[in-house]
Amino acid sequence: MSAALELTGVRVEMEGRPILDEVTLAIHRGEVVGLVGANGSGKTTFLRAALGLAALAGGEARLGGSLVGRLSPARRAALVGYLPQERRIGWSLPAWRIAALGAPNAPPAQARAIALTALGKVGMEAHAERGVLAMSGGERARVLLARLLATGAPFLVADEPDAGLDPDAQRLIMELLRGAAEEGRAVLVTLHDLTLAAACDRLAVLNAGSLAALGPPAEALSPAILRSAFGLEGCLLPTPAGLVLAAARVMDGRRDRL
Amino acid sequence: MIILSLILTLALVAAVAVGETGLTGPQYVQALRDPGSGAGEILWAIRAPRAVAAALVGAALGLAGAVLQGLLRNPLADPAVLGVSAISALGAALVIAAGLAGVAWAIEAAALVGALGAGAVLVLLAARFEAPETLILFGVSLSALGGAATALIFNLSPSPIAAGEVLSWLLGSVANRDFGDAAAFLAPAALGAGLCAWSARGLRMLTLGQETAALSGLPMARLRAAAVAGAALLTGAAVSMAGVIGFVGLAAPHLTRGLVRDDPAATLAPSALAGAILLVLADLAARVIPTEQELKLGVVTALFGAPLFALVAWRAGRSWRA
Numbered sequence: 001m002s003a004a005l006e007l008t009g010v011r012v013e014m015e016g017r018p019i020l021d022e023v024t025l026a027i028h029r030g031e032v033v034g035l036v037g038a039n040g041s042g043k044t045t046f047l048r049a050a051l052g053l054a055a056l057a058g059g060e061a062r063l064g065g066s067l068v069g070r071l072s073p074a075r076r077a078a079l080v081g082y083l084p085q086e087r088r089i090g091w092s093l094p095a096w097r098i099a100a101l102g103a104p105n106a107p108p109a110q111a112r113a114i115a116l117t118a119l120g121k122v123g124m125e126a127h128a129e130r131g132v133l134a135m136s137g138g139e140r141a142r143v144l145l146a147r148l149l150a151t152g153a154p155f156l157v158a159d160e161p162d163a164g165l166d167p168d169a170q171r172l173i174m175e176l177l178r179g180a181a182e183e184g185r186a187v188l189v190t191l192h193d194l195t196l197a198a199a200c201d202r203l204a205v206l207n208a209g210s211l212a213a214l215g216p217p218a219e220a221l222s223p224a225i226l227r228s229a230f231g232l233e234g235c236l237l238p239t240p241a242g243l244v245l246a247a248a249r250v251m252d253g254r255r256d257r258l
Numbered sequence: 259m260i261i262l263s264l265i266l267t268l269a270l271v272a273a274v275a276v277g278e279t280g281l282t283g284p285q286y287v288q289a290l291r292d293p294g295s296g297a298g299e300i301l302w303a304i305r306a307p308r309a310v311a312a313a314l315v316g317a318a319l320g321l322a323g324a325v326l327q328g329l330l331r332n333p334l335a336d337p338a339v340l341g342v343s344a345i346s347a348l349g350a351a352l353v354i355a356a357g358l359a360g361v362a363w364a365i366e367a368a369a370l371v372g373a374l375g376a377g378a379v380l381v382l383l384a385a386r387f388e389a390p391e392t393l394i395l396f397g398v399s400l401s402a403l404g405g406a407a408t409a410l411i412f413n414l415s416p417s418p419i420a421a422g423e424v425l426s427w428l429l430g431s432v433a434n435r436d437f438g439d440a441a442a443f444l445a446p447a448a449l450g451a452g453l454c455a456w457s458a459r460g461l462r463m464l465t466l467g468q469e470t471a472a473l474s475g476l477p478m479a480r481l482r483a484a485a486v487a488g489a490a491l492l493t494g495a496a497v498s499m500a501g502v503i504g505f506v507g508l509a510a511p512h513l514t515r516g517l518v519r520d521d522p523a524a525t526l527a528p529s530a531l532a533g534a535i536l537l538v539l540a541d542l543a544a545r546v547i548p549t550e551q552e553l554k555l556g557v558v559t560a561l562f563g564a565p566l567f568a569l570v571a572w573r574a575g576r577s578w579r580a
Contacts, residue, residue, distance in 0.1 A: 073476065074476075101462065105475065
């Protein structure tokens with residue numbers, strides 16, 4: 001079976017300057033791949049390239065084996081679902097209506113059934129009729145995640161789904177993405193919290209537009225990579241709760257990047 | 259929907275039955291039995307077409323407003339905000355100033371052409387710029403341009419009579435409309451309504467923002483173009499029939515949004531009905547309020563509508579935070 005996402009030598013430029021350079025990576029069904037890197041390292045551009053929203057200056061991006069630039073909107077939506085970091089919602093629709101937007105082409109009754117199933121997965125079925133703008137940030141994040149799950153796409157992309165959530169909600173979101181992978185989907189998720197990222201199957205570390213490391217978290221977040229890509233002095237410590245980041249900032253060097 | 263249709267029916271009946279000329283019971287019976295009688299003429303040849311015209315214009319504005327608020331995800335959007343009304347009015351003003359007001363259908367055609375021109379520009383801009391804020395900014399500049407050009411016509415108008423005619427037309431009215439006017443309105447309005455209905459699912463998807471909508475699998479570029487073109491056609495049809503009537507397109511979606519749980523797709527039809535009700539009642543008020551000169555419809559909608567709208571905004575204010 002072809003990879004859910006396959007980037008080969010991908011290069012993206014902005015005003016002649018490379019934002020992504022020679023990035024090669026494949027993501028397969030059943031795995032959660034975390035994309036980490038400092039602000040400005042190219043994570044968003046990476047996602048945009050994978051989704052076919054950024055023009056490639058070199059290399060190629062394939063979704064499910066097809067070149068992403070050649071896909072019709074409908075075909076692309078069948079291959080990839082996207083959860084943006086932005087959780088602003090225009091109108092206070094009931095939660096089930098929002099979740100049902102994952103299946104915009106399904107007949108109304110079926111779309112509602114799909115939405116309720118997805119809300120059930122994120123533990124929000126009891127809130128299906130509530131308006132989303134009256135919900136807490138964590139509840140709204142779960143409803144939007146339900147919309148992503150309702151797409152039924154084999155490849156899910158989530159941009160910082162943990163942003164602005166409390167620790168419990170962050171872990172819940174990661175568990176739900178893990179559950180989607182166990183159902184046989186591929187998941188790509190960008191994260192800033194490296195301890196959360198350590199729960200992914202593999203991590204891709206971006207540094208100044210290049211892939212600095214790719215592999216299991218313990219390898220990808222080696223002390224050398226933590227230092228070069230994040231300006232941190234430290235390591236991942238094995239604990240009963242999993243790998244936990246223990247690090248302090250390197251005082252020289254990277255401050256100009258902020 | 260059923261209740262709104264019922265209210266609209268009652269409003270139409272009231273608009274036909276009530277007027278400046280008081281009729282007695284037997285006269286009503288006579289009018290019903292014999293449309294050619296004096297009382298029948300008043301009811302069926304004067305009041306009925308006028309009420310129907312008000313309902314059609316109100317429905318067009320209500321629908322256009324709901325589509326634009328959904329498209330731009332902005333509760334302040336209405337047919338005026340994109341400049342379609344202003345350019346449409348400019349078209350009509352040019353014809354009046356040129357002394358062609360007497361030519362059959364000249365004003366109506368010019369208003370429609372103006373709206374379509376503005377609509378075409380906006381469709382092109384909507385294809386180029388996806389952010390709703392950008393479209394609003396272009397709309398505001400179109401609106402300002404239309405307003406300034408119309409003011410220029412006043413400024414340079416050699417005859418105060420022509421200027422008065424332009425002003426009177428700008429204030430909006432459905433007086434002296436006949437069923438022929440209504441028929442001419444229907445073709446562009448029906449096309450516009452069809453485009454709006456088709457764009458509805460795109461409006462619902464836009465609730466999640468431009469980026470998610472673009473990746474949703476829906477043909478968003480076409481749906482957005484349909485929404486803009488549909489709203490422009492409806493606005494053009496409305497302005498060509500009744501001049502510039504503010505506020506209805508802004509208020510109707512707000513009055514009905516609560517009925518459909520905020521759903522920008524489901525609010526289209528109720529908003530059209532609410533617009534029709536508002537304008538039929540406003541025109542009835544314009545006719546029966548005893549003033550020396552009959553009140554202009556656009557004046558009535560703004561005078562009565564603005565406070566009502568402030569009340570709705572007060573109640574809805576909470577849900578827009580967050």
